[in-house]
Amino acid sequence: MSAVPFSKISTPLNALFATIGLLVVAALTTQGLTGQERLVFELLLAAIWLAYVLQLSGTLLSRHRWSGGIPALVIDLLAVLVPAAAFLFVGSRDRNLYCAIWLLKPLRDSTFFRLLAKVVANESRNLIGVTSVFGIVLFGAALAGYILERDVQPDKFGSIPQAMWWAVVTLSTTGYGDEIPQSLAGRVLGGLVMMSGIGIFALWAGILATGFYEEVRRQDFVRNWQLVAAVPLFQKLGSAALIEIVRALRPRIVPAGAVICRKGDVGDQMFFIVEGRVTVATPDHPVELGAGNFFGEMALISGEPRSATVTAATEVSLLSLYAVDFQMLSSSSPEIAETIRKTALERRGGPPKE
Known part of the structure; x- marks a missing residue:
């Protein structure tokens, strides 16, 4: 084989x-x-x-x-x-x-370690800067510890390399306790080194946390852009308007058979279908909507409760638009908002607005 x-x-x-x-x-x-x-x-x-x-x-x-x-x-x-x-x-x-x-x-x-590699590459200058500060403080602490404690504890602080171990343990706030300054000046130095270590490690953590946030947000933006661009209603938009839409819409995956919204519920969002199909339980007969369609718009336009129950016929990829973002869309892209209103009125049975 x-x-x-x-x-x-x-x-x-x-x-x-x-x-x-x-x-x-x-x-x-x-x-x-x-x-x-x-x-x-x-x-x-x-x-x-x-x-x-x-x-x-x-x-x-x-x-x-x-x-x-x-x-x-x-x-x-x-x-x-x-x-x-x-x-x-x-x-x-x-x-x-x-x-x-x-x-x-x-x-x-592992996607996590690829993400970590990107974060480290993006934040390399800041990380190198903080690491340089760590090295300076480490050597300075070892030097000061050697000067202050070499006569009191020659077996533990008799050289800068020996004092370097104490500096590493103290700067990292590990505190094994195998090397402890005996003089008052040495103990004051130890306290200062500990506080410096807390600040340096906080900087490292802050840089990495910010880097992760920015990278995840960048990846989410690219993914959302691809999803929004797949909706026919948005394909005629310019890049500036599309960016606003990407920031407003929230992606969501719904498994097959799940209820997306129920009749009579108060709705605060509408949905655009990127992939898959949904079933709308209308009074006459169920209606199936596929990729490129939208539903739930009446809750945003009239504020009325949901008029039908919508269920995922297959696993469906949706983009949700909340009421507050719909108002923003109405001002930035009135032609799209007008299309949504016309479709809502047609589904309701009324004449479309001209």
Whole structure:
């Protein structure tokens, strides 16, 4: 059989294999294992390694082998080559430890780590700046600690490299307690270093949090733009008006069979269908609406309760527009608002506005 299907090992299965492998590696370091137990564990590691070999072979033989990107291929190679090299060149006691490279396996398809890489790249200048401040404070604290404590504790602060350990522990506010300033000046210095550490780590956290927020918002904007552009009603808009619509509309996925709105409910939003179909339970007979249509507009125009129950006939991708945003749309794009009003009146049975 071809090995190609093994290139499609799912992310959860990759994570499961890696978890089992790492637990086995940990188990092999415990004392008192019998020879039979050790053999079973090593055979389990070999089975996981073989699965990764087949996955790598499938990736290399597939026409779409680069679809996962270079990092995924590199991780697949390391997962196979590092344990193999350890088996050939490392002693039997430690060779199994090299299977810990499988820690990387759950990362190969992770969108989070791709997002993290983008955030770090985007915020690299700020992160480098804060890291530089950290290094300056670290060396300055070690230098000051050496000067203040070298005569009191020569065994712990007898050199700047020795004092550097105290500075790292204090600046990170870990506080192991193995090195403690004895002089009053040294303790004042320790307090200042602790407060500096809190500020520096807060800056790091703030930069990363802001970077994540901006990147997620950017990705959401691009996704929403693609969804809005797929609605025929908005395709004639210019880019400026489309940006306003993208900011106003909220994407939503509804599973098949779910009720989107019920007759008689008070409505504060209308919906545009991007993909899928919905069923409108009208008094005469059910009406099915597909991609490009909209519904629920009467609640925004007249403020009346919902006139029909709408159910998702299939899984449906929707864009919702709230009443306050509809007022904004009416002022920025009156032609679209007028089209919505005319459609609402036609569905109600009244004459459209001219």
